[in-house]
Amino acid sequence: MATSYLCPQDGTRADVSSLTWCCPVCRGPWDLDFEIAGPVRAGALPGRVNSLWRYEEVLPLAAPATTLGEGRTPLVPLTGTVSAKLDFLMPTLSFKDRGAVMLAELARCLSPARVVADSSGNAGTAVAAYCARAGLPCTVYVPEGTSPKKTEQIRAHGARLEIVPGDREATALAARAAADAPGTFYASHVFNPYFLHGTKTYVYELWEDLGGRLPDAIAVPVGNGTLLLGAALAISELRDQGLIDARPALIAVQAEAVSPLAHAFRAGADDLLDSPAGPLSPTLAEGIAIPRPPRAPAILAAVRESGGTFLTVTEDQIRDAQLDLAARGFYVETTGVACWAAVGGWKDRSVVVPLCGAGLKTGLAA
Ligand SMILES: [Zn+2]
Numbered sequence: 001m002a003t004s005y006l007c008p009q010d011g012t013r014a015d016v017s018s019l020t021w022c023c024p025v026c027r028g029p030w031d032l033d034f035e036i037a038g039p040v041r042a043g044a045l046p047g048r049v050n051s052l053w054r055y056e057e058v059l060p061l062a063a064p065a066t067t068l069g070e071g072r073t074p075l076v077p078l079t080g081t082v083s084a085k086l087d088f089l090m091p092t093l094s095f096k097d098r099g100a101v102m103l104a105e106l107a108r109c110l111s112p113a114r115v116v117a118d119s120s121g122n123a124g125t126a127v128a129a130y131c132a133r134a135g136l137p138c139t140v141y142v143p144e145g146t147s148p149k150k151t152e153q154i155r156a157h158g159a160r161l162e163i164v165p166g167d168r169e170a171t172a173l174a175a176r177a178a179a180d181a182p183g184t185f186y187a188s189h190v191f192n193p194y195f196l197h198g199t200k201t202y203v204y205e206l207w208e209d210l211g212g213r214l215p216d217a218i219a220v221p222v223g224n225g226t227l228l229l230g231a232a233l234a235i236s237e238l239r240d241q242g243l244i245d246a247r248p249a250l251i252a253v254q255a256e257a258v259s260p261l262a263h264a265f266r267a268g269a270d271d272l273l274d275s276p277a278g279p280l281s282p283t284l285a286e287g288i289a290i291p292r293p294p295r296a297p298a299i300l301a302a303v304r305e306s307g308g309t310f311l312t313v314t315e316d317q318i319r320d321a322q323l324d325l326a327a328r329g330f331y332v333e334t335t336g337v338a339c340w341a342a343v344g345g346w347k348d349r350s351v352v353v354p355l356c357g358a359g360l361k362t363g364l365a366a
Contacts, residue, residue, distance in 0.1 A: 003016055003032065003033065003034045003035075003060055004032075004033050005018075005020070005030040005031070005032065005193070006031050006032070006033040007023035007025065007026060007028060007030060008028070008031045008297075009023065009026050010023065010025050012024065012025045013033070014030070016032075016106070019110070019112060019183070019184060019185055019186075021176075021186035021188060021191050021192065028294060029190060029192075029193070029294050030191065030192065030193050031193050032060060032193035032194065032196075032197060034060050036057060036058040036237060036241075037056075037057045038057045038241075039057065039241035039242075039243055040055050040058060040241075040243070042208065042211075050069075051067060051069050051070055051071045051072055052070055052071025052072065052098060052101075052198070052204075054071075054072075055201055055204045058197075058200075058204070058234075059102075059197060059201075060102070060194060061102060061105050061106060064101065064105040065134070066101055066104045066105045066130050066134040067101060067105075068091035068097070068101070068129065068130070068133060069091060070090055070091055070097040070098060070101050071097075071201055071205065072205060073085055073086045073090065074089070075209045075210075078328065078340070078344070079347075081347055081348070081349060081350050082340075082344060082346060082352075083215070083350075083351075083352050083353075084340070084352070084353050084354070084355050085206065085352055085353070085355070086355055087202070087336075087355060087357075088330075088332055088333075088336060088356060088357050088358040088359075091129060092122075092125045092126045092129045092153065093358035093360070093361060094333075094336075094357040094358070094361070095199070095202065095227060095354060095357070096122045096125075096189065097129075097130070098198040098201055098202060098230070099123075099189055099194070099195030099198035099199050099226060099230070100123065100126035100127045100129070100130045100187070100189070100195075100198070101130050102194040102195060102197060103117075103127060103130070103188075103189070103192055103194055103195055103198075104127065104130030104131055104134045104187065105130075105134070106185075106192075106194050107131070107134065107187060108134040108135075108136065110185060112184060112185035113137075114136075114137050114138070114139065114183065114185070115127070115138045115139070115186075115187050116138070116139045116140075116141070116175055116178045116179050116185075116186055117138065117139075117140050117175065117186070117187040117189075118140070118141040118142070118171050118172050118174070118175030118176075118188070119140060119141070119142055120142070120143065120168055120223075120286050120287055120289070121142060121146050121151075121286065121287065121361070122150065122357055122361070123189040124140040124142055124150065124154050124159075125150055125153040125157070127140060127159075127189075128140055128154045128158070128159035129157045131159065131187070132157040132158050132159070136185075137160075138158075138159040138187075139160040139161075139162060140154050140160070140161055140162070141164055141171050141172075141174050141178070142161065142162070142163055143164055143166065143167060143170065143171045144163050144164065144165050144166070146163070146286075147286070147361060147362045147363075149360065149361050149362065149363075151163070153361075162174065168289065168290060168291075169291065169292065175188075189226050190293070190294055190295065191294065195226055195230075196229050196230045197230070197233065199226055199227050199229070199230025200231065200233040200234035200237070201230075201234070202227060202230060202234070202354070203218070203230070203231045203234035203235060203238070204234055204238075207234075207243070207244070212243065212244075213244060214235070214244055214246075214248045215248055215349075215350040216248060216249065216350045216351065217248055217249040217250075217251050217346075217349050217350070217351040218231055218351070218352055219251040219253055219339040219352070219353045220251070220339065221254075221287070221288050221336070221354070222252040222253060222254055222261060222288060222293075222299060222310075223287060223288030223290035223293065224290050224293045224294070224295065225293055225298070225299035225302075227354065227356070228250060228299060228302060228303070229295060229299060231250060232305075232306070235248065235250075235306070247305075247306055247307070248306065249307045249308035249309070250303050251308050251309060251310075251339075251342070251351065252299070252303050252308065252310045252311070253288075253310075253311050253312070253313060253339045253341075253343075254288060254310065254311075254312050254313075255283040255285040255288060255312065255313060255315070255318065256312040256313060256314050256315075257281040257283035257285075257289070258281075258285075258288070258289040258290065259310075259312045260272050260273070260290075260291055260292065261296060261299055261300065261310060262310035262311075262312050264296065264300060265303065265309070265310040269300070270297055270300055270301065271296055271297045271300070272292060272293075283315060283318075284315055284318045284334040284335075284365045285313075285318055285335040285338050286334070286335060286362070287333070287335030287336075287357065288335055311342040311343070312342075313338050313341040313342050317341040318334055318337060318338060318341055319365050319366045321337040321338070321341035321344065322334055322337045322365055322366065323364075323366050324344070325337055325340055326364075330355055331358065331359030331360070332355045332356075332359050333358060333359050333361045333362040334365050335356070335357060336354070336355050336356040336357040337355070339353035339354065
């Protein structure tokens with residue numbers, strides 16, 4: 001069957017060559033109805049390109065002209081049971097490159113008049129870089145107060161920068177209004193499911209590097225859930241192909257200051273709670289400060305099905321974790337240290353944490 005967009009709420013479909021960025025019935029995000037070509041065979045991998053494109057059987061796009069060599073980041077032990085995957089070593093210094101390359105490659109194939117994106121920073125820098133590589137005109141919307149290092153990076157890639165007054169939600173609304181203009185490709189890491197088929201390579205790399213198995217648990221910082229949902233996709237595919245026996249627990253980490261998903265999970269809910277859990281306060285973990293993630297039902301279901309849980313971390317824990325990782329040789333941005341803050345002390349189970357953005361993007365919080 002041909003690959004198409006599919007709404008998980010009401011079954012509406014759209015062709016992937018259309019620029020329809022959300023379900024026209026419920027305005028929700030698309031899933032991708034896509035059948036993988038076959039299992040990734042470990043024996044076939046050594047001769048292949050040393051980037052995430054080596055997992056060609058399971059990717060919805062092939063032979064990309066927009067690649068910057070993304071993926072294949074190192075896995076390094078931190079303690080006897082906790083290992084770190086160094087996704088801050090990506091071309092734009094964050095894990096978002098895994099998904100941004102998919103969006104830019106899809107956009108290149110569709111030749112839109114313009115590309116728009118919105119971001120708290122890292123997705124915007126990634127989309128700007130990959131659009132530059134693809135030769136596509138790009139506008140990135142960011143909230144006021146975004147780290148100057150990130151806005152500088154976006155401008156350097158030649159993208160137009162729109163700084164939106166108000167919070168992250170106001171920025172998303174501004175970008176979505178622009179995305180409705182004819183001829184516009186909305187490179188949304190939240191709404192476009194190709195992004196998740198890029199982030200799923202994070203787990204394929206773990207599987208390859210651990211010799212065809214996965215750790216007991218995979219910890220992921222969660223705002224819009226793009227890495228978590230990609231990880232869940234890969235785990236399902238590996239299970240369906242008989243390539244893993246046990247399913248790792250997904251440990252979703254939020255900042256206590258902005259933790260709508262953790263509250264819903266603890267209440268046993270299958271979507272966000274109607275009433276906010278309390279006033280939202282600013283957090284150092286700006287990359288996961290998302291009050292109303294559109295894919296909340298899928299995130300909650302994925303964590304439950306994995307046998308995992310939600311953990312929250314305080315601002316003090318984030319500060320301490322950043323210093324602690326730096327003392328071990330890793331300079332990581334504040335969002336990217338949240339998982340180490342949450343599970344760094346685990347001794348009874350093997351767990352992998354992503355160090356997902358470079359420290360120079362935000363500087364030192366302490
Ligand atoms: Zn729908």
